[in-house]
Amino acid sequence: MLPRRTPLLPRLYTFRKRTKFSTMAGNAQKFGLEAQVKRNPHPDFKSVESSRPPFDEGTSFSYTKTIKPDWVPGSGANNDDWKTHKTVEIDPYGEGRKPVDNYKLLISGIIPRPIGFVSTVSLDGLSTNLGPFSYTALVNHDPPIFCIGFSGGVDNPKDTCRNILEAKECTINVISEFFQEAANYTSINAPHGVSEWALSGLTPAKSTKVRPDRVAESVFSVEAVYRAHHEWVSPGSGKGSGVLVILEGINFHVREDALNEEGNIIDPAVLKPVSRLGGISYGRTTSGFELPRPEFKKEVEKEGVEGLVKPKAEGQTEDGMCFERTNKINSGDLEYYHTGFIQQSQMPIITLGLGLGMICIDIYGVGPQQSIINGRTNESSKGGGGPFDP
Numbered sequence: 101m102l103p104r105r106t107p108l109l110p111r112l113y114t115f116r117k118r119t120k121f122s123t124m125a126g127n128a129q130k131f132g133l134e135a136q137v138k139r140n141p142h143p144d145f146k147s148v149e150s151s152r153p154p155f156d157e158g159t160s161f162s163y164t165k166t167i168k169p170d171w172v173p174g175s176g177a178n179n180d181d182w183k184t185h186k187t188v189e190i191d192p193y194g195e196g197r198k199p200v201d202n203y204k205l206l207i208s209g210i211i212p213r214p215i216g217f218v219s220t221v222s223l224d225g226l227s228t229n230l231g232p233f234s235y236t237a238l239v240n241h242d243p244p245i246f247c248i249g250f251s252g253g254v255d256n257p258k259d260t261c262r263n264i265l266e267a268k269e270c271t272i273n274v275i276s277e278f279f280q281e282a283a284n285y286t287s288i289n290a291p292h293g294v295s296e297w298a299l300s301g302l303t304p305a306k307s308t309k310v311r312p313d314r315v316a317e318s319v320f321s322v323e324a325v326y327r328a329h330h331e332w333v334s335p336g337s338g339k340g341s342g343v344l345v346i347l348e349g350i351n352f353h354v355r356e357d358a359l360n361e362e363g364n365i366i367d368p369a370v371l372k373p374v375s376r377l378g379g380i381s382y383g384r385t386t387s388g389f390e391l392p393r394p395e396f397k398k399e400v401e402k403e404g405v406e407g408l409v410k411p412k413a414e415g416q417t418e419d420g421m422c423f424e425r426t427n428k429i430n431s432g433d434l435e436y437y438h439t440g441f442i443q444q445s446q447m448p449i450i451t452l453g454l455g456l457g458m459i460c461i462d463i464y465g466v467g468p469q470q471s472i473i474n475g476r477t478n479e480s481s482k483g484g485g486g487p488f489d490p
């Protein structure tokens with residue numbers, strides 16, 4: 101059995117009581133943190149921008165071959181360049197290393213990240229909020245489950261986080277190239293009560309099943325309701341440093357020209373999704389390649405593949421990290437495991453979350469989901485997977 105942590109309701113109650121009095125201090129802290137990050141590498145941004153070629157609006161999504169269409173099983177990478185470089189090992193909590201260093205490292209290394217463009221309404225219904233969040237991930241489809249990571253603990257929540265925890269709903273919208281500047285502008289550190297909708301000039305469209313509007317410009321929007329949350333605590337300061345919110349999508353809106361006839365595929369050439377890279381950089385998705393999923397039964401019949409079917413690769417250690425990590429989970433040291441790998445970035449949540457059976461939900465006891473939770477001890481995590489693996 102994994103350890104059960106503080107139950108959900110008392111944690112939420114604490115949240116409500118404390119945040120009432122923390123708005124002003126919270127805003128001051130948020131503005132201060134941004135100065136610490138120094139994410140803009142160009143003191144005169146406009147002059148750097150003017151030296152660059154114009155945005156190529158004519159580029160539309162297209163497919164290429166893969167680098168090596170004749171790749172064969174067991175042959176590894178397409179070139180040996182990686183062998184010529186050394187690796188630098190970094191302890192996230194090593195001497196002199198600050199959380200902001202991990203932040204900058206992670207957001208520049210775990211890329212591209214999808215951006216959840218999140219619309220919320222305050223509990224009293226008096227103010228609306230819209231902001232981009234790239235610690236956003238789709239982690240399940242049946243039911244549709246999304247994770248969003250917010251910087252700052254429950255004592256110092258971003259308005260979007262506070263609204264979701266209190267009002268229990270939001271819309272998650274995909275950002276397309278044709279409104280990227282307006283979407284970026286909504287990340288402005290406006291005080292609580294100031295709506296980013298008017299500041300950005302984006303268009304609110306009524307949602308059907310939740311109160312927050314969806315972004316009318318978005319090609320794809322999801323109406324979502326709160327399911328669980330967890331506050332991450334910094335091992336350095338001992339203070340709440342981030343909140344993971346788990347949401348269930350209950351209604352979808354897709355622009356007609358982006359959707360196929362069966363209503364199940366969105367065309368990337370219409371969606372033109374904008375992703376988040378490090379610093380102040382964004383990414384476009386203008387090119388793709390296709391690779392069929394290998395099927396074990398068919399693959400082992402191919403020449404040379406049968407000899408590759410082994411319990412481990414040549415030269416792998418007997419007592420490496422994997423063994424140690426499994427022990428940690430089995431012995432119930434779950435908080436440390438999460439703190440080290442999931443708190444500071446959203447991508448580890450996807451990888452570890454799915455690989456180990458979405459263990460992060462377990463601590464909060466969201467009922468039926470617990471059956472898939474217990475990671476390596478559970479049937480569902482033994483590698484078979486469902487028919488619709490991502």
Ligand SMILES: Cc1cc2nc3c(=O)[nH]c(=O)nc-3n(C[C@H](O)[C@H](O)[C@H](O)COP(=O)(O)O)c2cc1C
Nearest residue numbers: 231232233234235249250251258259260287288289
């Ligand atoms: C592209 C982009 C992605 C961002 N991702 C996140 C994120 O994942 N988590 C977060 O806490 N802040 C993120 N931010 C910063 C928030 O958008 C910003 O703090 C915003 O002011 C929050 O608004 P709110 O306080 O009204 O919720 C991001 C900003 C940008 C521009």
